[in-house]
Amino acid sequence: MLQLEDVRVSFGPTTALDGVTLELGAAERLAVLGPSGSGKSTLLRAIAGLEPLAAGRVAWAGQDLTNVPVHQRGFGLMFQDYALFPHRDVAGNVAFGLETHAMPVARRKVRVDEVLALVGLRGYGARRIDQLSGGEQQRVALARALAPTPRLLMLDEPLGALDRGLRTRLLDELAGLFAQLGLPIIYVTHDQEEALALGERVAVLNSGRLEAVLPARELWLKPPNEFVARFLGMNNVLPLATNNERLATPWGALELGTAPADSAKVLIRPDALTLSAQGPLSGVVAAVTFRGESTTILVRPNGAADGPLLEAHLKTADSTPPVVGQTVTLSVDPSGVVFLS
Amino acid sequence: MVSRRPLTTVALAALPLAFIGLFFVWPVASILVRGLAPGGALDLSVPLQVLTRPETLEVAWFTFWQAVVSTLLTLALGLPGAYVLARFDFPGRRLLNAVALVPFVLPTVVVGAAFLALIGPKGALGVRLDHTIWAILAAHVFYNCAVVLRLVGGVWAQLDPRTEEAARVLGASRWRAFREVTWPLLRPAVLSAASIVFLFTFTSFGVILILGGYGYSTIELAVYRAAAVLLDLPAAATLALLQLAFLAVLLVVYARLQGNAAVGQRLTAARVTARRPRSRQEWTFVGATIALLALVLGLPLAALVERALAGANGYGLDNFSALFGESARGALFVPPIDAIRNSLAFAAAATAICLPLGLLAAAVIAYHRGRLATGFDALLMLPLGTSAVIVGFGFLVSLGQLPIDLRTSPLLIPIAHALVALPFVIRATVPLLRSIDHRLREAAAVLGASPARTWRMVDLPMVGRALLVGGSFAFAVSLGEFGATLFIVRPDAPTMPIAIYRLLSQPGALAFGQAMAMATVLMAVTAIAALAFDRLRTTSVGST
Numbered sequence: 001m002l003q004l005e006d007v008r009v010s011f012g013p014t015t016a017l018d019g020v021t022l023e024l025g026a027a028e029r030l031a032v033l034g035p036s037g038s039g040k041s042t043l044l045r046a047i048a049g050l051e052p053l054a055a056g057r058v059a060w061a062g063q064d065l066t067n068v069p070v071h072q073r074g075f076g077l078m079f080q081d082y083a084l085f086p087h088r089d090v091a092g093n094v095a096f097g098l099e100t101h102a103m104p105v106a107r108r109k110v111r112v113d114e115v116l117a118l119v120g121l122r123g124y125g126a127r128r129i130d131q132l133s134g135g136e137q138q139r140v141a142l143a144r145a146l147a148p149t150p151r152l153l154m155l156d157e158p159l160g161a162l163d164r165g166l167r168t169r170l171l172d173e174l175a176g177l178f179a180q181l182g183l184p185i186i187y188v189t190h191d192q193e194e195a196l197a198l199g200e201r202v203a204v205l206n207s208g209r210l211e212a213v214l215p216a217r218e219l220w221l222k223p224p225n226e227f228v229a230r231f232l233g234m235n236n237v238l239p240l241a242t243n244n245e246r247l248a249t250p251w252g253a254l255e256l257g258t259a260p261a262d263s264a265k266v267l268i269r270p271d272a273l274t275l276s277a278q279g280p281l282s283g284v285v286a287a288v289t290f291r292g293e294s295t296t297i298l299v300r301p302n303g304a305a306d307g308p309l310l311e312a313h314l315k316t317a318d319s320t321p322p323v324v325g326q327t328v329t330l331s332v333d334p335s336g337v338v339f340l341s
Numbered sequence: 342m343v344s345r346r347p348l349t350t351v352a353l354a355a356l357p358l359a360f361i362g363l364f365f366v367w368p369v370a371s372i373l374v375r376g377l378a379p380g381g382a383l384d385l386s387v388p389l390q391v392l393t394r395p396e397t398l399e400v401a402w403f404t405f406w407q408a409v410v411s412t413l414l415t416l417a418l419g420l421p422g423a424y425v426l427a428r429f430d431f432p433g434r435r436l437l438n439a440v441a442l443v444p445f446v447l448p449t450v451v452v453g454a455a456f457l458a459l460i461g462p463k464g465a466l467g468v469r470l471d472h473t474i475w476a477i478l479a480a481h482v483f484y485n486c487a488v489v490l491r492l493v494g495g496v497w498a499q500l501d502p503r504t505e506e507a508a509r510v511l512g513a514s515r516w517r518a519f520r521e522v523t524w525p526l527l528r529p530a531v532l533s534a535a536s537i538v539f540l541f542t543f544t545s546f547g548v549i550l551i552l553g554g555y556g557y558s559t560i561e562l563a564v565y566r567a568a569a570v571l572l573d574l575p576a577a578a579t580l581a582l583l584q585l586a587f588l589a590v591l592l593v594v595y596a597r598l599q600g601n602a603a604v605g606q607r608l609t610a611a612r613v614t615a616r617r618p619r620s621r622q623e624w625t626f627v628g629a630t631i632a633l634l635a636l637v638l639g640l641p642l643a644a645l646v647e648r649a650l651a652g653a654n655g656y657g658l659d660n661f662s663a664l665f666g667e668s669a670r671g672a673l674f675v676p677p678i679d680a681i682r683n684s685l686a687f688a689a690a691a692t693a694i695c696l697p698l699g700l701l702a703a704a705v706i707a708y709h710r711g712r713l714a715t716g717f718d719a720l721l722m723l724p725l726g727t728s729a730v731i732v733g734f735g736f737l738v739s740l741g742q743l744p745i746d747l748r749t750s751p752l753l754i755p756i757a758h759a760l761v762a763l764p765f766v767i768r769a770t771v772p773l774l775r776s777i778d779h780r781l782r783e784a785a786a787v788l789g790a791s792p793a794r795t796w797r798m799v800d801l802p803m804v805g806r807a808l809l810v811g812g813s814f815a816f817a818v819s820l821g822e823f824g825a826t827l828f829i830v831r832p833d834a835p836t837m838p839i840a841i842y843r844l845l846s847q848p849g850a851l852a853f854g855q856a857m858a859m860a861t862v863l864m865a866v867t868a869i870a871a872l873a874f875d876r877l878r879t880t881s882v883g884s885t
Contacts, residue, residue, distance in 0.1 A: 069515075070506075144507075
C-alpha cells in the first residue's frame with residue numbers, strides 16, 4: 001500500500017534520509033530498527049508529511065502524496081514521549097482526531113469509549129493528562145492515534161520511556177493488539193528485541209540509509225552485512241582473505257562452505273559455538289559473564305595476551321562454564337557461519 | 342541556611358516592612374486622606390467636583406483608549422516576532438534576542454529623546470510627528486515590544502512543537518492546530534504580556550510628557566500637572582485616587598483571567614525547538630518580521646546616536662564635549678556634566694539602601710512558603726503596581742510631617758529610587774536564592790564540609806550572584822527613574838533624566854545636542870547594565 005521511492009530528507013548540510021526505497025503490504029507490520037540518529041523518526045515524519053522531501057516520493061496505493069498536506073493523509077502517528085495535549089483530558093485527547101473529521105458528538109463518544117476500552121483505559125475519559133502514569137500516557141497516545149481509524153499506523157519508540165518491567169508487558173499487549181487491528185503498521189525502535197517481536201519484516205537504518213529489509217527470523221539468523229550483525233550484538237566478524245574454503249583464524253583453521261562471490265567477511269554466530277574436546281578452535285578464556293539462560297565467554301587466541309576476543313554464548317543447560325584463564329576448545333555449528341557482503 | 346523559626350522571619354522581615362510602611366503605605370494613605378477627607382472628616386465634595394470635570398473625563402478616556410490601542414499594536418508586532426524568535430533558527434538570532442531587550446530597559450526619558458531624534462523638530466527623518474498620537478503610540482510599541490517578545494516568546498520556545506504536529510497528523514489544518522492546541526497553551530503568557538503592557542502604557546508618563554505636548558495627558562501626567570504646575574493638591578489627590586482605583590480593577594481582572602486560563606502544562610525544557618525556515622514562504626515571513634522588528638526597535642536608537650554625533654560642523658563629539666560646559670540658556674543651574682555625577686551618586690546610594698532591604702525580603706520569600714510569605718511578597722510588589730508619580734507625590738504630601746523633614750535631605754531621591762527599584766530587585770533575586778539545590782548542601786555535608794563551610798562553598802557563590810544581579814538592577818532603575826524624581830528633585834541637583842528633560846524643553850541647537858549626547862550616554866549605561874544582567878540571569882549555576 002505504502003511506497004517510498006528514493007526518499008531523501010536533508011536538514012541544511014546534513015542528510016537525514018539518503019535514498020530510502022521501501023514498500024509496505026496491506027496489513028504488514030514493519031519494524032524499523034537503528035541506532036539513535038540513524039533517521040528513524042525522520043522516516044516516520046517524512047511519511048506523515050511533517051518533513052518535506054528533498055527528493056524521491058511517498059505514495060499510497062499508487063497515488064503520489066507529495067502535494068497532500070499532513071492533515072489530509074489519514075495516517076496515524078504516535079510520537080515519542082507521546083505529545084499529548086496538556087489542556088485536554090483523556091477523552092478530549094482521544095476525540096481530537098474525530099472532531100477534525102467532523103464526527104457527530106454522539107458517535108464520537110461511542111468511539112472514544114470503544115478505543116479507550118481497546119487500550120485498557122475504560123473509564124479514564126475525564127482524567128487529566130498530568131495525573132497519568134507513563135504507561136497510561138502511552139496508552140492514551142495509542143488510543144488517540146487509533147481513534148480516527150487511520151489507514152496506516154506509525155509508532156515512534158512507543159516503549160522507549162518506560163521501565164523494563166512495563167515494557168515487557170506492553171510488548172506482549174501490543175503484539176496482540178496489532179494482530180487484532182489488521183492495519184499496516186510501522187514501528188520504530190532502537191531495541192532489537194522489540195523489533196524482532198513486533199515486526200514481520202525488519203528494516204535496519206544506518207545514517208539515513210537502509211542496510212537491510214528482511215523478515216525478522218531471517219534477519220536474525222542470517223544478518224546480511226557487518227553493520228547489521230554488530231547492531232544485533234554479534235561481533236565475531238572476520239575478514240575473508242581469499243575465496244578459499246579454509247579460513248585461518250587466530251583461534252585455528254576453520255572449514256567453510258563455498259563463499260558467495262560478493263562476500264568479503266564472515267560472521268561466526270556466538271550461539272553457534274559450543275565447548276567440545278576436538279575443536280577446531282581453541283584459546284584462553286578472558287572473561288565469563290553469566291546471563292541466566294546462557295553464559296557469555298570471551299576467548300583469546302593461545303599465547304596472545306592482547307589478541308582479539310571471540311565471543312561464545314554457551315547454553316546454561318548444556319555444560320558447566322569454564323573459568324577465566326582456562327584453555328578451551330570450541331566447535332562451530334556450520335549453520336552459524338554466515339557470509340557477509 | 343536561614344532558620345525557619347518564626348522569630349527569625351519576623352526579624353528578617355522587619356526592616357523591609359518598616360521601609361515600605363514609612364515610604365510607601367503612609368505616603369499613599371496621606372494621599373487618600375488628603376483626597377477624601379481634606380478637612381479631617383470624610384468630604385467627597387471636592388473629589389466629586391474634580392471627577393465630574395469634563396477635562397477629567399477626557400483624560401481618563403484618553404488614558405484608557407491609548408493604552409488599549411498601544412497594547413494591541415504591541416501585540417500585533419510582538420506576537421509574530423515572538424513566534425519567529427521562538428520557532429525559527431536564523432543567523433543573528435541570539436543577537437536580535439539580546440538587542441530586542443534594550444528598548445525595555447531604557448529610561449522613558451531616553452525613549453522620548455530617541456523619538457524626538459527621529460521625528461521631532463530637529464529629527465533625522467525630517468518629518469515632524471511629535472505632539473501627535475502617532476509618536477506616543479510608536480514610542481509605546483517600541484518600549485513594550487520586549488515584554489511580548491520575552492514573555493510570549495519564552496513560553497512559545499518551550500512548547501513542544503510535536504504537540505501541534507500531533508494535531509496536524511490527526512487531521513487538523515495548520516490554522517486549526519494553532520487555534521485548538523498552540524493558542525490555549527500560549528494564552529496565559531499572552532494575557533500576562535498584554536496586562537503588563539497595558540499597565541505600563543496606562544501609567545505612561547515620561548513618553549507622553551516629552552512627545553505629547555500639552556494636547557495629551559494621561560491620569561498620571563494629570564496628577565503631576567495638578568500637583569506641581571497648577572498647585573491644586575486636592576485635585577491631584579483625587580486624580581491619584583482615580584489612578585489607584587483603575588489599577589486595582591486591572592489587577593482583579595488580571596487575576597481572574599489568569600485563573601481561568603491556567604493549564605497544567607509540561608514545558609519541554611532545554612529542548613531545541615527552533616529550526617531553519619524551509620520554504621520560500623517561511624523565509625519571506627521570517628525575513629519580513631525580523632526587518633520590521635529591526636526597523637521599529639533600531640531606528641529610534643540609531644537616530645538618537647546620529648543626532649548626538651551631528652554637530653554644527655558635521656559629525657563629531659562636539660555635543661559630548663559640550664556636556665562639560667555650561668548648559669544652554671540656563672536650562673539647568675549647573676553644567677550638564679554635574680547631572681551625570683549626581684545620577685551616579687544617587688544610584689550608588691539607592692543601591693546601598695535597596696540591596697540589603699531587597700536581599701532580606703528575598704530571603705524571607707525564598708525560604709518560607711505559606712500565606713504570610715505570600716502576603717509579604719504582594720505587599721512589597723505594590724510600588725510596582727502603583728506609579729512613580731504617586732510615589733513622588735506621596736513623598737511631597739507626607740514627609741513634611743516627620744520629626745526630621747526628609748524633604749530637604751539629599752537622601753530623599755535615593756530613598757524614592759530604592760522604593761521603585763525594590764520590587765525589581767526582589768523579583769530578580771528570589772529565583773537565584775531558590776535555585777540553590779538543597780542536595781548540593783547535602784552533598785557538601787556528606788563530603789565532610791561543616792555547616793559554615795557548606796554555607797561558604799554552596800550558598801555564598803549564589804548569594805554573591807544575587808547581590809550582583811540585584812545591585813545592577815537597582816543601579817539601572819535609579820539611573821533612569823524620572824516620574825518620582827521630577828516631584829522631589831532640587832533644581833540645582835538634577836539627575837540625568839531630569840537634565841535631559843529640561844534640555845529637551847529648551848529651544849536651540851545647543852540644548853538639543855546636549856540632550857541627545859546625555860541621552861546617548863544614559864542609553865549606553867543602562868543597555869550595558871541590562872545585557873550584563875541578562876547574561877548573569879540566564880547562565881545558571883546549580884539547579885532545582
